Amino acid sequence: MNDPVYLYRGEVFYFKASPLDTDDFYCYFPDGLLVVSQGKIIETGTYQDIKDRYPETSITDYSGKLLMPGLIDSHVHYPQSEMIGMYGRQLLDWLNEYTYPTEEAFCNPEYAERVARFFVNELFRNGTTTCMAYATVHKESVDALFSVASGYNMQMLTGKVLMNRNAPQVLMDTEESGESDSRELIETWHKKGRNLYVITPRFSITSTHGQLISAARLHEEYPDTYVQTHLSENKNEIDSTLSLSPECTDYLEVYERAGLVTERAVFGHCIHLSDSECRRMAEAGAIIAHCPTSNLFLGSGLFDMQQANRINIRTTLATDVGGGTSFSLFRTMGEAYKVQQLNGYSMPVFESLYKCTRGTAKALKLDDKIGSFEQGREADFIVVDYAATPSQQIRKEYLERNGKWDLENKLFGIQTLGDDRNIRATYVAGNRVYLSDSGNHQETGM
Ligand SMILES: [Zn+2]
Structure with missing residues (x-):
């Protein structure tokens, strides 16, 4: 093989199955090696087992991470990147007061591009390599995000919002224009590079039955898009x-x-x-996106994960x-x-992490491309520092002293105390797209 190979040493971890289905659900190499070539995962394993197979290749050393x-x-x-954390009452007021005025600016392509660039970099800084x-409502807003994502060869799923009622006039499309604009965007972007199109009626309050039908018609026409x-x-x-839909018995x-x-x-x-x-x-195979910080912030309620499971x-x-x-x-x-604690369910950290990685990839039918380190997957990966803050450091020392610095406690610490400060580096398709300033690791391979 003549293509350049890149080796990364550290604690290598990924899910191979759902923790809800089996006890044998992850791979973990405490002193592991991740082998990448041409933006894809070649293999993973223990450092000792693999290193001799690549004698000429230098190693980027992230040991302990x-x-x-x-x-x-x-x-x-x-x-909505700019309007994060705005004081408001609940959903419908908050949409009228902040969201709609903010979204009006995205008819301007330069403005949209500036926010898209901020957004994608903020994802990388937080260790997120794919988003839906x-x-x-503006086509320009979709062009901007797909363009920026394409620059990084990032797996991006997005789409133009459809809204033809109960919204400010400047933010509304019509059944016809919403469908034709979406079709044009699908033809332009869907499956170009790693871009995937998502047909996006905001919600039923802002789309007539006719518009929802037109969204479904488009989805039928392009069955590998998403909704x-x-x-x-x-x-x-x-x-x-x-x-608005008195003929329906439920939402x-x-x-x-x-x-x-x-x-x-x-x-x-x-x-x-x-x-x-x-x-x-469940019968339809539909997917739920649970958004706890939003639900708490807007006072929307406590999602019942046990019911869903x-x-x-x-x-x-x-x-x-x-x-x-x-x-x-x-x-x-x-x-x-915390939301599940209030529902009487102490959700295991493996379940929550699965639902941000392989579980999501699988739900989106992208698990042959992302979400794990199996051979041939895109090399979208992150380097996580377990002890990025004094409080995380002292917790780590405490657990080490007590012989409890195991994988579950490590991950639970990241879940409970972690955030962007724990992301040391982010790689997309094998390229490093983010490196934290506080990095003190040794780099020899790049
Ligand atoms: Zn939302």
């Missing part, structure tokens, strides 16, 4: 939805009647679902910035844990 697949954020609004993002929308986030939202039915509940559809929030709605989602719905974790208050999926995992 965790090398794991990049995190995947399954629900985030890139145009909402753009705005994303919001479902059952807030009680007032549910009431408004049902008063999910609004999307079912349009044909949008499929195994390629990601529904944000899903906090107040009935067992019947959950069962129907019991009924076997594919569930992922997501930040939902700007309703969410952090770009960090580690922070998001920590808040998901």
Whole structure:
């Protein structure tokens, strides 16, 4: 093999299956080696076993740090990057007061590009290498994000928001223009490089039944696109939805009647679902994106992970910035844990981490490309410092003294105390796209 090979030494970890399905669900090499060539994973294993096979190759040494697949954020609004953490009441007021005025600016391509660039770099700084993002109603907003992502050869999923009612006039499309703009964007971007298109009706309050039908028609025409929308986030939202669709007995039915509940559809929030709605989602193979920082911030409610697990719905974790208050999926995992604590479920750290990596990749049918270190996967990976703060350091020393510095405690510390400060480096398709300033590791291979 003549292509250059890159070796990374550290604690190599990835999921090989769901912790909900089996006890043998991960690979972990405490002194491991990750082998990358042409932007793809060649192999992983213990340092001792592998190093002699590549005698000529220098090694980037991240010893003592965790090398794991990049995190995947399954629900985030890139145009809301600037309006993160804005004081407000609940969902519907917050949309009117902050979101819609902010999104108006994205008709300007330069503006959209500037925010898209900030957004993608912020993802990398937080260890996120793939996201499924909402753009705005403007085609320009989608062009901007796909363009920036293409510059990094990053796996990006996004799409133009569809909204043809109950929104400011300047932010509305029509059934016809929404469909034709989406079709044009699909033709331009879908499956070009690592870009994938997501048909994006914001939610039922802002899309007529006709527009939802046109979204489903597009999805049928391009069956390997995705669908994303919001479902059952807030009680007032549910009431408004049902008063707009009195023929439906519950919220999910609004999307079912349009044909949008499929195994390629990601529904944000899903906090107040009935067992019947959950069962129907599971039967359809639909995906839930649970967004705990957003749900707490907007006071939307406590998502019931046990209900979703019991009924076997594919569930992922997501930040939902700007309703969410952090770009960090580690922070998001920590808040998901607290939300489940209030529901009487102490969710294992392996479950939450799976739902930000391989679990999300699998739900999105991208597990042959991302989410693990199996051979041939894209080399999207992160280097995680277990002790990036004094408090993490003293916790580490305490656990070491007590012989409890094991994988589960390490990961639980990252989940509970970690954030962007723990990300030492981020790689996308084999290229380093982020390196923290505080890095004191030795680099010999790049
Ligand atoms: Zn959202």
